[in-house]
Amino acid sequence: MEIHTSNEIIDTYASMNDLEKQLGGNFYRCHRGYLVNMAHIAEYENDSISLSNGENIFMAKERYNEFVKEYMRYLRNGGTAGV
Numbered sequence: 023m024e025i026h027t028s029n030e031i032i033d034t035y036a037s038m039n040d041l042e043k044q045l046g047g048n049f050y051r052c053h054r055g056y057l058v059n060m061a062h063i064a065e066y067e068n069d070s071i072s073l074s075n076g077e078n079i080f081m082a083k084e085r086y087n088e089f090v091k092e093y094m095r096y097l098r099n100g101g102t103a104g105v
Contacts, residue, residue, distance in 0.1 A: 023036065
């Protein structure tokens, strides 16, 4: 698995579930293969998220409504998960 940061790409053998638990509430699992840092979301549509670095990632259609709720909660809390 690869972790993309603003500066580098890191290879890891961690599972997606383990990463999701370790990274915490500012990250959202928008697809089985993607965790997105909500601080780097530039815009979103029902099937994709555009990041601040210009990358686009897929969003599972069945996760869209939950994503919008979580992202709005994130924004209302001033850019923190508030957990």
